[in-house]
Amino acid sequence: MSVVTAKVLIRTPRESKLMEITSRFISYIEQATPGQIEQASKWYLEAEKVANKVAENLKSNLEVGASVVSAFSPRERWVSNVTKALQYSVGKPVTGLPNNLRMAELALSEGFKALRGPKTNAFAKAIAGDEEAVVVDVWMMRASGLGVDSPSKKQYNDVAQAIRNAAVKFGLTPRTAQALVWIIVRGSAE
Numbered sequence: 001m002s003v004v005t006a007k008v009l010i011r012t013p014r015e016s017k018l019m020e021i022t023s024r025f026i027s028y029i030e031q032a033t034p035g036q037i038e039q040a041s042k043w044y045l046e047a048e049k050v051a052n053k054v055a056e057n058l059k060s061n062l063e064v065g066a067s068v069v070s071a072f073s074p075r076e077r078w079v080s081n082v083t084k085a086l087q088y089s090v091g092k093p094v095t096g097l098p099n100n101l102r103m104a105e106l107a108l109s110e111g112f113k114a115l116r117g118p119k120t121n122a123f124a125k126a127i128a129g130d131e132e133a134v135v136v137d138v139w140m141m142r143a144s145g146l147g148v149d150s151p152s153k154k155q156y157n158d159v160a161q162a163i164r165n166a167a168v169k170f171g172l173t174p175r176t177a178q179a180l181v182w183i184i185v186r187g188s189a190e
Helices: 013-030 034-058 062-071 078-089 098-114 118-127 138-144 153-170 174-186
Strands: none
Touching (some): 034 062, 034 078, 062 098, 062 118, 078 098, 153 174
């Protein structure tokens, strides 16, 4: 007679929550239209072109250009973000949040290190070509179902990991999966 042992998976509340968020992101990706998938696959490549132009204007490198673009992103729509980064890069005055301007100034010498917030840092890295970078902003938090717009560090990390998990299921890079969920939840690539 053989003995069969059953393995029982016991999940911590955090593991269960991570699985729940991952499932939400998988559901969003499953409902994506071909047009949304195309937008998501191009979004960061287009943003990288902007960062390269900013870097060229500043006579610097892509890390600095992407960091300057990201520095102007908090509380800005993408079109305004681009406009401010380009104006800044050619020495024109830029209005907006004082902290954004301080981050842009620091980015000139510190690159990614100037961006101490997880969102702005990940955004700069994603723009600069890091396919593993996941940007968690208010739209991603709403998609997560956690019920908060401003995540704690643990929530930020969980949401980023859930996107990485969902990306694997579809053979996407984490940054493209994040862009896709963002586009679906936000309603456009702008």
